[in-house]
Amino acid sequence: LLLSFQVPQNVPRLEIEKARVRPLNSAGSTWRSLTSNSPISQRWASQSSSGKPSPSGPRIKLRTRLLVTCLFGGALFGSWLYVHSEKEKRRRLQRLEQLRKVAVGQGDFSLVDHKGEPRTKEDFLGQWVLMYFGFTHCPDICPDELTKMSSVVRLLDKDKALAAVQPVFVTVDPERDDIKAMTRYVADFHPRLIGLTGSPEKVKEAAKAYRVYYSAGPRDEDEDYIVDHTVLIYLLNPDGLFVDYYNRSKSDKEIAESIKRHMKTHVAS
């Protein structure tokens, strides 16, 4: 391809070098001088006015050559881009298929929501889910994180083009957090927030599936206690696949942006 940029042989090289080294601030005038005043164009002009122009004059030839080069190069580049993107797409679909297989049986739970309805992971397939584990007697971190999670959902709800995200709160204190306690608690945060509870065994299974650690502290005379637990907000995609998690240092805006990015790159099945 480079060959087509060859300078007509009869043009002295030196002249071109001179034209090139002109200062940058006169780029426009450099071009003008190249096309009108420079010895090259003068030579061409004198050639064509000399009365015997060759059928394919160097001026036309150069333009045609450039055009052909650009078209050819563009087509080549375009087809390369296409092949590349197709390949990339295929690779991503394959990866997704693998991940979907992994998702089966991953992060499963069998709990009861704050309205008393049984809920499993399958019920949430097809939706983006934000999930947080905590307990209703939590002094500050859980309310903070649930407020943040609700704020993320509100931020995303503003963009009508996006699918609605489902916020979920899972208790790690099934002993005290019965359906009634969950109903009361979730109402403090977001109208769509779903609270999940269950038997201590079922809660243990759910927490284990998400590698959530929790441990109840010593009880005082009122039988009150604090539960120490993992503080993370999990993001599940519509395939039920765990795709990201956010710790306390992430702000509502940062999380919303991250979720938007995940939504953009997610390929619908």
Added chain:
Amino acid sequence: MSAPTAKERKKCWEARDLYWQCLDENKDNSSTCQRLRNGFETNCPQQWVKYFDKRRDYLKYKEQIES
């Protein structure tokens, strides 16, 4: 025993913040802040008081390390 409501939580946090602010301003002299300490203890469950006391120590320690 049911968990504190949103209103009760807010009241507790406000009492805690007032008490902590007093401690900050008086170089952690708890006798100067006794009145606010009482407010903190009446507005928060006992477990929370214990938790927040430890939490303040932790936050102070963190601050010290980071500075």
